Amino acid sequence: MIDHTGISVADFDKAQAFYDKAFAPLGAQLLMMVPGEYTGGVKVGGYGRERPVFWLHEAPAGPGRHYAFTARSRAEVDAFYAAAIAAGGRDNGRPGPRPHYHPDYYAAFVFDPDGNNIEAVCHVPA
Template sequence: MEFGPVIGYGVDRPTFWIGRQSTGDGFRESHIAFATTDRRLVDAFFAAAIGAGAEVLHEPRVWPEYHPDYYGAFVRDPDGNNVEAVCHRSR
């Protein structure tokens, strides 16, 4: 599945997304998103990422501007990639 400069991969529906970073200052590599079925896994991703030294972009929270159940966290990895974990389910 493709949406402009973004592509999603998955078995029944996209759960892994890759897209070019298009906002912010300076050059950034890619935006890579991993979908999960549990919000606790988004929290665990975030804790592990910052524990490993990733830069915090956005702490885990609901992003209603995407849809009411979009719960995601964003970090910048050492290579400059915007890495996201997201759950599309309500609590």
């Protein structure tokens, strides 16, 4: 039911470097930057696979939020976690099964540079 969402980031360039690396294993990338004349010069960019669905907006970051992104395989979850940690993310839950959510729930969690809890999750049975 969610068409798209976004977060505020304190340093757009730092956040972009993190998300470029963290989202690559999920097949997502920065697809669009909104021209500055429409944003008052504020950096706004959208990530996705086919169209922008997750937006970064440079502004004072608010309290941490949680966003879960669909991985197509458990290997993608593992690769997301490795890429996010290598890009400066902080561990908030290594890749693995989460049977307390669902028997087929396999996920990894990292904090992005602004303290948001970013998750990659796969619902495909092992």
